[in-house]
Amino acid sequence: MHIRTLAQLASDLRARRVSATELTSHFLERIGRFDPALNAFITVTAEQALAQAAAADRRLANGTATLLTGIPLAHKDIFCTSGVKTSCGSRMLDNFIAPYDATVVERLQSAGAVMLGKTNMDEFAMGSSNETSFYGPVHNPWNLALVPGGSSGGSAAAVAARLAPASTGTDTGGSIRQPAALTGITGIKPTYGRVSRYGMIAFASSLDQAGVLTQTAEDAAMLLEAIAGFDERDSTSLDEPVPRYSQIVNEPWDNITIGVPESFFDSGLDADNAAALRAALAQFEKLGARLKSIELEHIHLSVPAYYVVAPAEASSNLSRFDGVRFGHRAAREGHEDLLTFYMRNRGEGFGAEVKRRILTGTYVLSAGYFDAYYLQAQKVRQLVSQDFARAFAEVDLIAGPTTPSPAFGLGQKTSDPIEMYLNDIYTIGANLAGLPAMSLPCGFVRNLPVGMQLVAPPLAEARVLKAAHHFQRATDWHQRVPATYA
Amino acid sequence: MRRGSLNVLRYPNRLEIPVLSAEDIRRLCRLARLEITPAEIADVSAKLSSIVAMVDQLQAVDTVGVNPMAHPLDRPQRLRADAVTDVDQHELYQRNAPLVERDLYLVPKVIE
Numbered sequence: 200m201h202i203r204t205l206a207q208l209a210s211d212l213r214a215r216r217v218s219a220t221e222l223t224s225h226f227l228e229r230i231g232r233f234d235p236a237l238n239a240f241i242t243v244t245a246e247q248a249l250a251q252a253a254a255a256d257r258r259l260a261n262g263t264a265t266l267l268t269g270i271p272l273a274h275k276d277i278f279c280t281s282g283v284k285t286s287c288g289s290r291m292l293d294n295f296i297a298p299y300d301a302t303v304v305e306r307l308q309s310a311g312a313v314m315l316g317k318t319n320m321d322e323f324a325m326g327s328s329n330e331t332s333f334y335g336p337v338h339n340p341w342n343l344a345l346v347p348g349g350s351s352g353g354s355a356a357a358v359a360a361r362l363a364p365a366s367t368g369t370d371t372g373g374s375i376r377q378p379a380a381l382t383g384i385t386g387i388k389p390t391y392g393r394v395s396r397y398g399m400i401a402f403a404s405s406l407d408q409a410g411v412l413t414q415t416a417e418d419a420a421m422l423l424e425a426i427a428g429f430d431e432r433d434s435t436s437l438d439e440p441v442p443r444y445s446q447i448v449n450e451p452w453d454n455i456t457i458g459v460p461e462s463f464f465d466s467g468l469d470a471d472n473a474a475a476l477r478a479a480l481a482q483f484e485k486l487g488a489r490l491k492s493i494e495l496e497h498i499h500l501s502v503p504a505y506y507v508v509a510p511a512e513a514s515s516n517l518s519r520f521d522g523v524r525f526g527h528r529a530a531r532e533g534h535e536d537l538l539t540f541y542m543r544n545r546g547e548g549f550g551a552e553v554k555r556r557i558l559t560g561t562y563v564l565s566a567g568y569f570d571a572y573y574l575q576a577q578k579v580r581q582l583v584s585q586d587f588a589r590a591f592a593e594v595d596l597i598a599g600p601t602t603p604s605p606a607f608g609l610g611q612k613t614s615d616p617i618e619m620y621l622n623d624i625y626t627i628g629a630n631l632a633g634l635p636a637m638s639l640p641c642g643f644v645r646n647l648p649v650g651m652q653l654v655a656p657p658l659a660e661a662r663v664l665k666a667a668h669h670f671q672r673a674t675d676w677h678q679r680v681p682a683t684y685a
Numbered sequence: 686m687r688r689g690s691l692n693v694l695r696y697p698n699r700l701e702i703p704v705l706s707a708e709d710i711r712r713l714c715r716l717a718r719l720e721i722t723p724a725e726i727a728d729v730s731a732k733l734s735s736i737v738a739m740v741d742q743l744q745a746v747d748t749v750g751v752n753p754m755a756h757p758l759d760r761p762q763r764l765r766a767d768a769v770t771d772v773d774q775h776e777l778y779q780r781n782a783p784l785v786e787r788d789l790y791l792v793p794k795v796i797e
Contacts, residue, residue, distance in 0.1 A: 298781070392758055405757065435756075504740075514717060528784075537795055538715070540792060542715075545720065546721060554729070555733060557719060558719070558729065558733055559737075565713070572743070575744065575746070578746075578754070579743055579748065581752055581753060617736065620739070634757075
């Protein structure tokens, strides 16, 4: 039952081959059995899940069901869920019970989906290995000694181990695509503004975007269709119609041109990853795609530009956590003044990586440095974005690696932040430019899954989902499941 | 090195690595409202210095005439009518507050 895709489960539910309650119980049982070793969940909402499943069964019986009614899902713990702890992976919000639902959560709930629980993540989504979580690291289902990637590491591990058929995630610099690649699943970050950010705890507001982690591109199309679209509660939400992604992916293949930035194949990329990627590109050619070498002249500057822009926005967004209205308050008595009181609450509530990013942001925004760092980074962001626009005048999609290597060891990169930041070297560009991008399994290297990234022009989610779906009809990388969880 | 090469990141352009002193770190912590223990300062200083060195390669980029990009959306921010749409939910919101009395958020008594 757990090796079925969303599309298959939806048809099982409609044909009454399985009830929503049976399905939910099955996944809750798997979470109970496997999650102690994986640590993919921060909170399991078993009671609510069974109540939602019972309601879904009633809808399935009375004919008011949608395609997602009765489908169990896991939500990244960055999405506010009314009445349920929403920690964002931080001690700061360890005691925070969200007073309302994020739009993403609300839309899936009204479609009848069942929430299994809230998944582990890097603290405030700041990390590429899930090791900065206050709740401990998540383990990669392919090898428990390795990281699952981050920051949506719990959402990725849960789907890879089939503890949930699909999950939600967020992506500020690669946080959906990178863990999807390292755990052998499919993940999409839509166009900036495509999915509402309302109720999604902010990290870097001009980069953050919600998306989904699934077993297949077809499933991603189904879920994205449910969460995308205008929301007046998010002032950056795009007021554009949402195409029927789930239908479009099944339309016949177009003869698209795929751009391949040759600089992505420099020595920074693991040689075996590069070989797997070349084979996947050859597969696209077999499907009828034309490959074209392209150059993204400023892409190598996306990591430094990102590590100015994202921390600057984070330092501002995270200033709301003061331990007065909500969040962690230090137990210590005898604050000599209010400043010390705030500093203690924040010093205790935030972990080391979050503090580093807040301090980096404070530094680049401080008097005398603003123009040299922040303004200059915004100009470089413009150059990176213009490179993509120029490339998309000639190609329909851009393909490349999602990560420089397969999953790495727990603790292997924690002592050097720059080493960790370079994991997102291929993914950050799409965030700076606000473009839709996805990662799909494209091979195995040393028994570990590797991902291929496809980037599309603004609002061309349907194009990238369709290309990925056709690729998955011709390959079986996405169907591999680690033996323990099969 | 070839333009567009991703390897450039491993070799920041500037030879001199900026070092943020303990006093710099303490000043940043005050600005950011973050308490830091004396034991943490050396590590924070070393790591922050390496991050600043990495982002410093932006200085070498020619951006004359380039418009800064604050946001990916190439359209004006949507505005809404200047009308109250929220209902009063202070009791619900204050449930998450560490200390509340008579609808007021409390902080410890301080004498300045």
